[in-house]
Amino acid sequence: MKKITIKDIARELNISTSTVSRALRDSYEIGAETKKRVLELAQQLDYTPDPVALSLLNSHSNDIGVIVPDIANPFFATVIAGIEDVAFAQGYHVVIYQSHDSYEREVLNVKHIFNRRKDGLLVSVAANTHDYSHFKDLHDAGFPLVFFDRICEEIDTHKVSVDDFEGAYNAAEHLIQQGCRSIAHISGPQNLLISRRRLHGYRAALMDYKIPINEDLILASDFDAEHSLLLTRRLLQGNIKIDGICASANSIAIGCHAAIVEAGLSMPQDIALIGFSDLPLAGLFNPPLSTVSQPAFEMGRSAAKLLINLIKKPEDNKMLISNVLKTSLIVRKSSLRNG
Amino acid sequence: MKKITIKDIARELNISTSTVSRALRDSYEIGAETKKRVLELAQQLDYTPDPVALSLLNSHSNDIGVIVPDIANPFFATVIAGIEDVAFAQGYHVVIYQSHDSYEREVLNVKHIFNRRKDGLLVSVAANTHDYSHFKDLHDAGFPLVFFDRICEEIDTHKVSVDDFEGAYNAAEHLIQQGCRSIAHISGPQNLLISRRRLHGYRAALMDYKIPINEDLILASDFDAEHSLLLTRRLLQGNIKIDGICASANSIAIGCHAAIVEAGLSMPQDIALIGFSDLPLAGLFNPPLSTVSQPAFEMGRSAAKLLINLIKKPEDNKMLISNVLKTSLIVRKSSLRNG
């Protein structure tokens, strides 16, 4: 595992490094004989060009960066699998960054990505990010950038998301159809577009079914089961009787689930619950958790395709694409009153 | 977000690049006045040294690589969080690689890490890896290397693991104490040391309690809930009645859990189940799943500390450390017959 360079090959063959370089790149101006000798020796020595040297030279790395809030979230882990699926096939390596929902970490990550000459960036923004100038700067510098899931509207680039409005609408409608009339919505951080869109979907469904909206039943939680547990606990102890909860994320749904069980209420008879963004293990819960499922793998694939196209043919991307994927309702026992 | 180089600073100040370089590194041989002007301008221009150029020069990158089978596995996601915790504090960036339990991917990952001049590697080996020469080559080349969880015995370097034998022993003992007498062990791939050690722990517990070991109750599953589901289903349909299952991993336990529920058997009355490696959501299962919990975060921290020490002071590492962490039994309803 010693580092072999073109110098080693040149010395061995008594030719110059430029000849070696050209032979390796199969240049037309190199004699067939020389070419053959170089290629054979390179093969034999297991030569691979030094990516760092190439990077310094060309300002690219064949790496694409991905920033997600947290890889432990199964949704993001699956999106990343989708990204890797297409990136790997195209010869790119995916470098994963976690923001842990911190603005400061996100800014550091962006700098790292820029400085290390990553070829492009896929990002789902941190919950604590209110200022998008780090992304704006990148984008203005011509750096290929694609948002997914937690997208940033203010920056004109490709985006991949799901129809959050429709997903949340369907979830609320489903609870209504199960007979719920006092439905709470535990939302995510309101600065995130996905949270606001999901909330709008909930409101729209209630309005369409002529159910009065009670603002006291609309809460904003962090994407954190502990916080959601606290909020739900307080909600259940309050004096408004509720019979259904729409949770705006899986982490939030987990907190709700725990709070309902803890309160000794039965699901779905006393309170029906539905989450957003499927969990691979939700089916094993007690009771199994209904959710609005998102095509996470496909989202990753789509975002990666858009980014790679942006990297390879920037000129083909005058028209910005906003790919909105469909969600699907997965009804399990936590919300199914008559199954 | 334009790239600022020392050249820009040098030109602006009418001095040479080496002076700038020295001033930036606070060299004693630079005049206080010059130093001040350089520092100020650098600050103002938001100069940061180009890491790629530095990398080419020094053969290091301030990145450490981590190879795990799969980031979607909560255990590995938590280990990575622990690694990042110490690496970040020491100024290292953690680059995550997934082997997806494929030997070929692992080899590619190792090459990438070596070629990109990562400063060191933390690895938990792929289930399909039988040949360790890619690690051996790295290690022989003096590349800092630390194994965690799925360690490789044959290579003489630092290792961090848990006491798999004891954990599995305690799990089996617990089932015995709950009255189980016909206990199956669904193991992981047998080429992995952790699988074999856990199996040994199981055997030892049964022997200590004078329970005859039935080899037909010992199965090897992939780390995959689907596979485990299939095996458990077949086991339950067989003609040997069992009343307890020790699963050798959380993915395996999930398959067992599903199979038992599917068969309409009650947990823990008909069959008591205990897994290995805690899942954050195991407490919400129906019934909640008992497990042998591993200190994943601490494992990551320990491995990262060992690696960084190896990177910074190779000479201090004549004595190899094998850090074996303790597991703890988390008893939940899936195995608690009289609570």
Added chain:
DNA sequence: GTGAAAGCGCTAACAT
């Protein structure tokens, strides 16, 4: 058809 030289951004001998 092949070699010499410059340069990507930076640092460290080697001058002065």
Added chain:
DNA sequence: ATGTTAGCGCTTTCAC
């Protein structure tokens, strides 16, 4: 105290 030069590994003019 500061400038000049070489070199990390590679590609690409520019020569011949």
